Amino acid sequence: MADRAASTPAWQRGKVVSWLVTTDHKRIGILYIWTALVFFVLAGLMALVFRLQLAQANADVLGPDRYNELITIHGTAMVFLVVVPLLAGFANYLLPLMIGARDVAFPRLNALSYWLFFLGGAVLMLSFFADGGAADTGWTAYPPLSTQAPGNGQDLWILSLHILSASTLAGAINFIVTIHNLRTRGMTWMRLPLFVWSIELYAWLLIAILPVLSAGLTLLLLDRGISLGPWDVQTHFFDAAEGGAPVLYQHAFWFFGHPEVYVIILPAFGIISEVLPVFARKPVFGYKAIAASTVAIGFFSMLVWAHHLFTVGLPVSLQAFFMIASMIIAVPTGMKIFNWLATLWRGNLHFDTPMLFALGFLSVFVIGGLSGIYLAAFPIDWQVHDTYFVVAHFHYVLFGGAVFAIFAGLFYWWPKMFGRLLDEKLGKWHFWTLFVGFNLAFFPQHLLGLEGMPRRVYTYSDESWEGYNLASTIGSYVMGLAILFFIVNVWRTSRSGPRIGNDPWQADTLEWYATSPPPPHNFDEVPYVTSARPLYDLRRRLREQRGERTLG
Amino acid sequence: MRRFSALSGLALLAAVLAPSAMADGGGFAPVAPESPNAEGIRDSFLFVSIFVVGIFVLVEGLLIAFIVRYRRQKRSRFADGAQVHGATKLELLWTAFPVVVLALIAAFVFVELPGIKNVPAAGATGQLEIDVTGRQFYWQFEYPNGVVAIDAMAAPAGVPVLLEVTAPDADVVHSWWIPALGGKIDAIPGTVTETWFQAENPGTYTGQCAELCGLEHAQMLASVDVLPQAEFEAWLEGRREAQSAGTGELGKELWEGVCAKCHGLTGEGGIGPRIAGSLALSDPAEVEGLVRNGRGAMPAVGSEWTDEQILALTNYLRENPPSGG
Numbered sequence A: 001m002a003d004r005a006a007s008t009p010a011w012q013r014g015k016v017v018s019w020l021v022t023t024d025h026k027r028i029g030i031l032y033i034w035t036a037l038v039f040f041v042l043a044g045l046m047a048l049v050f051r052l053q054l055a056q057a058n059a060d061v062l063g064p065d066r067y068n069e070l071i072t073i074h075g076t077a078m079v080f081l082v083v084v085p086l087l088a089g090f091a092n093y094l095l096p097l098m099i100g101a102r103d104v105a106f107p108r109l110n111a112l113s114y115w116l117f118f119l120g121g122a123v124l125m126l127s128f129f130a131d132g133g134a135a136d137t138g139w140t141a142y143p144p145l146s147t148q149a150p151g152n153g154q155d156l157w158i159l160s161l162h163i164l165s166a167s168t169l170a171g172a173i174n175f176i177v178t179i180h181n182l183r184t185r186g187m188t189w190m191r192l193p194l195f196v197w198s199i200e201l202y203a204w205l206l207i208a209i210l211p212v213l214s215a216g217l218t219l220l221l222l223d224r225g226i227s228l229g230p231w232d233v234q235t236h237f238f239d240a241a242e243g244g245a246p247v248l249y250q251h252a253f254w255f256f257g258h259p260e261v262y263v264i265i266l267p268a269f270g271i272i273s274e275v276l277p278v279f280a281r282k283p284v285f286g287y288k289a290i291a292a293s294t295v296a297i298g299f300f301s302m303l304v305w306a307h308h309l310f311t312v313g314l315p316v317s318l319q320a321f322f323m324i325a326s327m328i329i330a331v332p333t334g335m336k337i338f339n340w341l342a343t344l345w346r347g348n349l350h351f352d353t354p355m356l357f358a359l360g361f362l363s364v365f366v367i368g369g370l371s372g373i374y375l376a377a378f379p380i381d382w383q384v385h386d387t388y389f390v391v392a393h394f395h396y397v398l399f400g401g402a403v404f405a406i407f408a409g410l411f412y413w414w415p416k417m418f419g420r421l422l423d424e425k426l427g428k429w430h431f432w433t434l435f436v437g438f439n440l441a442f443f444p445q446h447l448l449g450l451e452g453m454p455r456r457v458y459t460y461s462d463e464s465w466e467g468y469n470l471a472s473t474i475g476s477y478v479m480g481l482a483i484l485f486f487i488v489n490v491w492r493t494s495r496s497g498p499r500i501g502n503d504p505w506q507a508d509t510l511e512w513y514a515t516s517p518p519p520p521h522n523f524d525e526v527p528y529v530t531s532a533r534p535l536y537d538l539r540r541r542l543r544e545q546r547g548e549r550t551l552g
Numbered sequence B: 001m002r003r004f005s006a007l008s009g010l011a012l013l014a015a016v017l018a019p020s021a022m023a024d025g026g027g028f029a030p031v032a033p034e035s036p037n038a039e040g041i042r043d044s045f046l047f048v049s050i051f052v053v054g055i056f057v058l059v060e061g062l063l064i065a066f067i068v069r070y071r072r073q074k075r076s077r078f079a080d081g082a083q084v085h086g087a088t089k090l091e092l093l094w095t096a097f098p099v100v101v102l103a104l105i106a107a108f109v110f111v112e113l114p115g116i117k118n119v120p121a122a123g124a125t126g127q128l129e130i131d132v133t134g135r136q137f138y139w140q141f142e143y144p145n146g147v148v149a150i151d152a153m154a155a156p157a158g159v160p161v162l163l164e165v166t167a168p169d170a171d172v173v174h175s176w177w178i179p180a181l182g183g184k185i186d187a188i189p190g191t192v193t194e195t196w197f198q199a200e201n202p203g204t205y206t207g208q209c210a211e212l213c214g215l216e217h218a219q220m221l222a223s224v225d226v227l228p229q230a231e232f233e234a235w236l237e238g239r240r241e242a243q244s245a246g247t248g249e250l251g252k253e254l255w256e257g258v259c260a261k262c263h264g265l266t267g268e269g270g271i272g273p274r275i276a277g278s279l280a281l282s283d284p285a286e287v288e289g290l291v292r293n294g295r296g297a298m299p300a301v302g303s304e305w306t307d308e309q310i311l312a313l314t315n316y317l318r319e320n321p322p323s324g325g
Helices: A002-007 A025-054 A064-098 A107-129 A153-181 A194-224 A246-280 A287-303 A316-344 A353-376 A378-384 A388-418 A424-451 A463-496 A534-545 B002-022 B036-069 B088-117 B229-245 B250-263 B284-293 B307-319
Strands: A226-228 A231-233 B128-135 B138-142 B148-150 B152-156 B161-166 B174-176 B185-187 B193-197 B203-208 B221-227
Touching: A025 A064, A025 A107, A025 A388, A025 A463, A064 A107, A064 A153, A064 A194, A064 A246, A064 A388, A107 A153, A153 A194, A194 A226, A194 A246, A194 A287, A246 A287, A246 A316, A246 A353, A246 A388, A287 A316, A316 A353, A316 A378, A316 B036, A316 B088, A353 A378, A353 A388, A353 A424, A353 B036, A378 B036, A378 B088, A388 A424, A388 A463, A424 A463, B036 B088, B036 B193, B128 B152, B128 B174, B128 B185, B138 B250, B148 B152, B148 B250, B152 B229, B161 B185, B185 B193, B221 B229, B229 B250, B229 B307, B250 B307, B284 B307
Parallel strands: B128 B161, B152 B221
Antiparallel strands: A226 A231, B128 B138, B138 B148, B161 B193, B174 B185, B203 B221
8 A cells, every 4th residue: 555655646646636547446446336327317317307298198398309319318328328337337346356356457448448438428418419409319220210310419429339339348358358367366267256257248248249339330420421531421321212221220230239238137137146145145046057047148149139120021031030049048047037036045035225126126127038028929029019018128127127236236335335334224215116116117118018109209199098108107206216215325325324344244255355445456365265155165264263163 | 024015015016006907908918909910919929928927926926935935034144044056957947947938939929920921812802902101200002093092091891901011212211000900010211011901890990100210200190991892992983083183182181191290280380390371382383392302301201202192282282271270
């Protein structure tokens, strides 16, 4: 510590500046998390505005232009600026600690990743002030609608995603190199925490798919036309009038877009696989099966993209292939769910807030997984595609799945990051309002879709859709209330939360061996790792030394 | 008390959701089918639902049972649970179980598929082919005899109706969907896709564009009026004559389906400017230039219209100049 402080130039030691120049993975992780939480609130507020428009038939809260901008930026931000960066934040903070390393492999590249993320997020949010407003063609930006979109919003949307892709790609490479090279003594692949396994796959998937998105976006930009000095470039990749193929973009987008769902959900699974055993006082059931299913999901996720294109008129043989590939993913996903259930079996369950969110995750993620079966069966998809049924499905997966897991992770690792426990009472209010609000907001949307309400409509005149829509809007505001509980909790805890020791949950993985919060170099010494639960082993050795009877 | 908060929360949620799942509509299933393909889709949906409900009850049941059974109660907070690391046979079992379920579902889908995908053989009454064009922000239907209709399609009962769906090269992607008459199919510039229906019961079935196509995507409604066959023949013949004469419903349909969605039913303005009282509307040549070429933010909504369509619209505008509301 002392020599490190001495080697830091004076101007870098200030309270604010030290955060701006930091290359410490923990500080970068925390920056990721705070920034993403701010975007989470902004993108959530957008949803509350357009839910108001949808609460009644023929409402007049928003015009079609603003409505389309809000749904586009809500979707784009929730995926690119909220869920993925939150998980990147966890990965940044936890990877080196979990594998007993001092930092990630490339700390300065890591800082670059964060600042590119910050820049990309700023570009997207500020695009509301662009000529013609923000992009308004949905987070999927299908051409020709997106190539014809007037103004600069769509160009800024492309720019933002290019910046974010560079950020995420650099982060992914960093994580892989870290996992492969910086594991402490005894940390073999079969002893890696399951969260680390999930980040390994998260990173490989991103490296495989992001270049395809970037290519698609670049073609989109060229089709919109750019000026390179004296030359105006105007291509026609997606322009049918000039022999282009609009559907080509859809393939490029979903070759990225579907694995992206697994990029999000795999680390969420990883969090659940860390939290459940600790609050059940058991080892995770079937460690190898869970690790293997993570790899299987990662692989198959790249073979299912065209189930988003079942209505473009693909040959039946292709649709059949993509149906079967999509269904195959249900198998490793089902394995995980049963393994988690078995982890609870004969446990000693206590229901602190992280556990509530993990159990809540299990109960709602199942619904998102099951509704996916309907979408995989292509004739059924012809009926429910692009309706609120799909909106309900992916919110059950991405909110019910990923965001519930993220809250489980935040409540679980908060004491490690900040040395203080979040308030349990507010945490429970937070969980229950979010759980009820979430189901109230999104379950009725299945029924809306089945009754024929397409997604992305700024208004509707069918009054029989009003009931479900009103329920959905009320649910979204209950979710807003839940997030308010979280904000109050964070604010109060930061001033008066109880300080707790290094390992308040008596957990199993190495990050709990460090102090809370850990020093810049993480560990003075790292215990030799003899299993997937090094701290459990350590506690047992200590008990044996004290001559106590060992359990189990 | 706290240990039961999980249960009471779930009960509360059930109380909230039960009414919505059982409310007026068809419940958790697609709308009542009126065509064999929609029926095949609904049957597939219901078949999948058997397993979905079964697995849902199994997983949530086990979850609640374990939460209740293995809660801490009086045990010390950090006392170990059973240190079980796995059970290979059990894990193989619950890997194989979904494989069997999914194989059954896939098999059922393939059995139903021909009835959903394939157009039935034309019977004694033949089959009717209609060209469907999706455009910002209306649907245009063209019958074999050249009759054009906008947004509202008329079709004969009991006859297989084959739809050839597309969008003009300069337009965007739309998606044709009438829920009671089958699944959706995209209308893509430069491509022709196909779907079909065969409705036995006369009636009006509604739907709307299902692919975000721009500002007035939500107004891109469609309906299919299924008429008894004789009535349909009369309709088609009547439309043919009126269209040649530049009279009839087409002009009104063009105004309401094409112009009014942006400019308002009385031309009072909407996302497009107010056009009521505009001198241009009384000049057929100017109207033709506008709809064929567009202007500024206005797309060329009539770029591929026939002269009959132009005539129908200009005649309609002459007789019904927009009042401005």
